[in-house]
Amino acid sequence: MKLISKLSGPKQKLITSGIGVFVLILFSSFVMYEATKAKVVFAEDGEELTINTHKDTVGELLNELGVDVGEHDLLSHQMDALIQSGMTIDYVAAKDVTMTIDGKEKEYSTTADTIGAFFEENNLMFTEDDELSHKTSSKVEDGLHIDITTAFEVEIQNGNDKTTVMTTGGTVKEIINKADVSFDQDSNDKITPNLSEEVEKGEAIDIVRVTEEEKVVEETIDFDTETKEDSSLPKGEEKVITEGKNGLVTKTYMVTKENGDEVDRELIDEVVEDSVAKVVAVGTKEPKAQQASSNHTNHSSQKSSGSSGKTLTMKASAFTASCSGCSGVTATGINLSSNPNMKIIAVDPSVIPLGTKVHVEGYGEAIAGDTGGNIVGNRIDVHVPSRSDAYAWGVRTVKVTILD
Incomplete structure (x- = not known):
């Protein structure tokens, strides 16, 4: 009791005052210590944390926070940058991305927010025809796997x-x-x-491209020419009894084409219209003048008509042996088809005997070697090589001189 009593005197008051002073000094020091701290904002992936720190550098602060900055991480300040009150430190941790292009896999680390930004960051370009497993607007997550098939x-x-x-x-x-x-x-x-x-x-x-179409083809069948002897016609004269008519074969094909070019043709129908032969009567009747000559009658008349040097005015037309259905053989047996340039005239034997050598104005020297149904009196027909020559000659009046 005495000890307590002693302590409760003036000495006790002195101890109590000393403790108060110590506490005050301690509190003041703490306040001063806290007041000297720098106020820093640390932003990680968009989330902010306000920190009061006595650390001198950004690196020391991150180490205090347990943040390990990787090679591909994004940091707004250098690690040795001095801490200043009011500064904001931005930090973005890189995300691991695996990308497979046409079966070839490659690892990436990126701080890009979207896949499109990630492509730009790595100079990767793709077209709308390429096939991507994710949209370019998709957010990049750590561990993302992107599959791409290029077109x-x-x-x-x-x-x-x-x-x-x-x-x-x-x-x-x-x-x-x-x-x-x-x-x-x-x-x-x-x-x-x-x-x-x-x-x-x-x-x-x-x-x-394969197409099939029907195609009709017509083929002409030439008619034949048949000749029949006719004793009622003068020898060498011809008369058409039946006009010839060409036949016709109508063939229908199924034509196959590939890319427009014909590759096959199959006959599917055929219709035949037979031809009709041309029938020509060939005269065999001997000319009267020739008969008289052979019987030695009217000898003086023939000699007068065929007297050498006599000139007759006659109407002259032209004929050719190359006509369709013509035999080409004259009444005297001359084959004009084999001798198209031979100078032969058709005459009325009662005016100019057959075999007589003559000179025809505009035609030249010729032999009276043929007859004709229309060649009567002062009328002759000159032989020319072709139908066009016959047209060119036409019908004209000429002087015919008997040469022998």
Whole structure:
């Protein structure tokens, strides 16, 4: 009791005052210590944390916070930058991204927010024809795996036309549809490879357009010429009894074309219209003048008519042995078909005997070697090589001089 009593005197008051002073000094020091701390904002991935610190550098502060800055992380300040009150330190941790392009895998680290930004960051460019597993607007998450299949060009030979289409693959049918090339599976078109086959890079598609159409072809059958002897006609004279008519073969074909070119022709129908032969009567009757000569009658009359040097004015037409149905052989047996340039005239034997050598104005020297149904009196027919020559001669009046 005495000890307590002693302590409760003036000495006790002195101790109590000393403790108060110590506490005050301690509190003041703490306040001063806290007051000297720098106030810093640390922002990580958009989340902010306000920190009061006595650390001198950014590196020391991050170490205090347990933040390990990696090679690909994004930090707004250098690690040795001095801490200043009121500063904001931005930090973005890099995310690991795995990207597989056409089966080839590669690892990336990025601080990009979106896949599109990640592509720009790594100079990666893709087209709208490429196939991406994610949209470019998608957010990049740590551990993201992006699969990309790049498009390749496929050439399509469409008949005689050519087109190309970009694709990441698929069947022939799918790629043809993508290229907006029309086709009918029920048609005869040939498509290589088959519609169900997968198209590989570097492979082309060939479409052969096959069409079938009927085609009618007409072929002429030339008529034959038949001759019949006729004793009622003067020798060498011809008369058409029946006009000839060409026959006709009508053939119908099924024509197959590939890309417009014919590759096959099949006969599916044939109709034949027979020809009709031309019948010509050939006279065998001997001329009266020739008969008289052979019987030695009217000898003086013939000699007078065929007297050498006598000149007659006569109407002259022209004929040719190259006409259709003509035999080409004269009444005296001269083959004009074999001698187209021979100078022969057809005469009325009662005026100019057959075999007489004459000179025809505008024609030259000739032999009276033929007769004709229309050659009567002062009328002759000069032989020329062709039908055009006959037309050119026409009908004219000429002087005919008897040479022998």
